[in-house]
Amino acid sequence: MKYKLWDMSWREAQEAFRKTDTAIVPVGTGHAHGPTPIGIDTASIEKLADEVGKRTGIVTLPPLPYGENDMMKNYPGSIAIRLSVLENIYTDICTSLNRNGIKKVIFINGHSGNRESLLRTGRTVKELGMLIAIVEYWNIGLRLMPDLFHGPGIYQVFKEELAMSLALGGVPDLRPDQGYMGEWGDNPTRKILGDKIKPVFFDDFEFKGGPIFIPMDAWDLDIASPPEITQKELEELKKKGVETFDRLADYIAEFAKEFQKVKVPKLSTNACEPPPPID
DSSP states (O other), X not given: OOOBGGGSOHHHHHHHHHTOSEEEEEEOOBOOBTBBOTTHHHHHHHHHHHHHHHHHXXXXXXXXXXXXXXXXXXXXXXXXXXXXXXXXXXXXXXXHHHXXXXXXXXXXXXXXXXHHHHHHHHHHHGGGTOEEEEEEXXXXXXXXXXXXXXXXXXXXXXXXXXXXXXXXXXXXXXXXXXXXXXXXXXXXXXXXXXXXXXXXXXXXXXXXXXXXXXXXXXXXXXXXXXXXXXXXXXXXXXXXXXXXXXXXXXXXXXXXXXXXXXXXXXXXXXXXXXXXXXO
């Protein structure tokens, strides 16, 4: 059975939508990841969405390769879309799917910067009687797969992105005499606010143990780091990337099957009315 929407004729699409009220939408972006290809945030979720579609048969849309890159916009090759524009695009996708009978959408998100627009979209389309879920593989990996996504900290995920890129056949730029910025290295941030205000993750800082948010350009915070990776490590990373895709796809597919069972709650259009009773 076909599950990729773009491989279907319109009659096949009509038949597919009659069998389900759920769809999968992968959304990515393009920005610097050190020596890892710019498109990994899209390539990774395209692969995951394809594997989940195979496992579940849920109608799967093609990936959206452009996304939020505000703090990464000064890196060569970055394409930045305004959050308001992204929200409109995501909302229009949901609205179009709703016309086809879709009530639930699983967004497989490849870039954390898209999250705000996705959340706002989710709130907007509730008025259409829709419910969305946002799945981000790195958060799943850090929480449930510590043998693949081991720390310390979120920056270790960038090594996993390289592993996933290798598994997809990507060719990293591993010139050892070059320094790379853009989510790279063991701790790719520099202290520019003194010793007491510590960088945690780009806009996230810490002061005396408490979280502080200071919007800054990643180019100003990154530290150039050479890709000190041996050929043997590359081979191991590729194997790790293959396993990463397989285990993540199994998990997301299991979630997708459970999400299909959810009954979308009814939304009252009158703020003075009490919420409907729970069935």
